Amino acid sequence: MNSNKYRKIYQELSGKILNEEFKQGDQLPSENLLVKKYGVSRETVRKALSLLQTNGFIQKLKGKGSVVIYSQSMNFPVSQLISFEEIKRSLNMDYNTVVEAFEVVEAGDYPKVQEALKVTANTELFRVVRSRRTHDKVNIIDCDFFIKEMMPALSKEIASHSIYQYIEQRLGLNISYSNKAITFEPMSDYELELFQEATPPYAAVVRSVVYLSNATPFQYNESKHRASEFKFVDFSRRITDKTKA
Template structure:
């Protein structure tokens, strides 16, 4: 079986579901129709449908077919390691990014960052602050710390587009995994300046330490979302046996 074929079907159907072309409760085309549409074997179609089911897009129901169970209320995923630009490409609600700050600092000024990124006091870090806005309103504020030695060419143009694309395509590094924690915090003076006067004045804050494939930590991220808009939705499936 050609792995690229079933992955292609998976990507097409998962994008259609994510973009709302199929709503929750809708039934996907039959296996016979998909075989004809994509000009592949039934086994390839079944492989793609199994992958959709495993990842929470559909549930196969006897006598009914592949029923969409995807929940579109999940604005941003915190359970996967994905860049903001990649998330945007899957959403119909398009945000703009405003770079507020891109400045180098001694790592010693940020003790938590120094510890998380395993730095020395005289190492330097970029502090990057970006607002994610929709229709002129700030919904998310991202503050990122990167090691200057690893990313000496970082600039506001790259910061306004996609940091991860720059790291992986330009620098040739591979981003592997992250550790995250979520808290709900009262807004400080800087938050109120960036978000404006919002009620309630609280943020859902996602803190992450991101690592490369060689286990080196390279990014400390603090992503603040308006608390009254934040939704944490994850999908879990119980596997039988074991």
């Protein structure tokens, strides 16, 4: 059996759920119908459905089949290590990115960043500030610090598209994991100027340190979201001895 078959089924069905062809509360076609449609074994279909359930798209209910439980309130899955461009493409979001600042700074000028990235005070960092806009309205401000020595060719042009794509595809580095913390904080004068109208004038702030597969930290990120409009919802599934069996 081609091990990729169930992943292709998963990708097609998850795409239809993300595009709301199947909405929350809808039933997916039965296993029998999926077997006929894709020309695969029942085992392959069940593997695809199990992956959909694991990732929070569906719940398999006895006597009812597979019911969609995903909702668009999960637009910004904080627990996942995923770039903004990847989220935008997967959810077909109408956003564009504007690079507000691109400069080289010394780590010592940003003590928290220096400590998080475990570098010396005179280490050069790229400081990149990007606003995420929809219909000219700023909803997200990302401030990132990258170690310059690790990616000397990083540019404003690359930052306007996808820095992760540059890191993974052009540099051949493996982005592996991150540590994140979420707080709600008053906006600074600079942030209020970018966000313009903000009621209340608070931002949901996600701070993260991102590591390569060799456990080297390479990025410090502060992602500030308009608190009145964004929900950070994570999908969790309880693991018990019964579900492990």
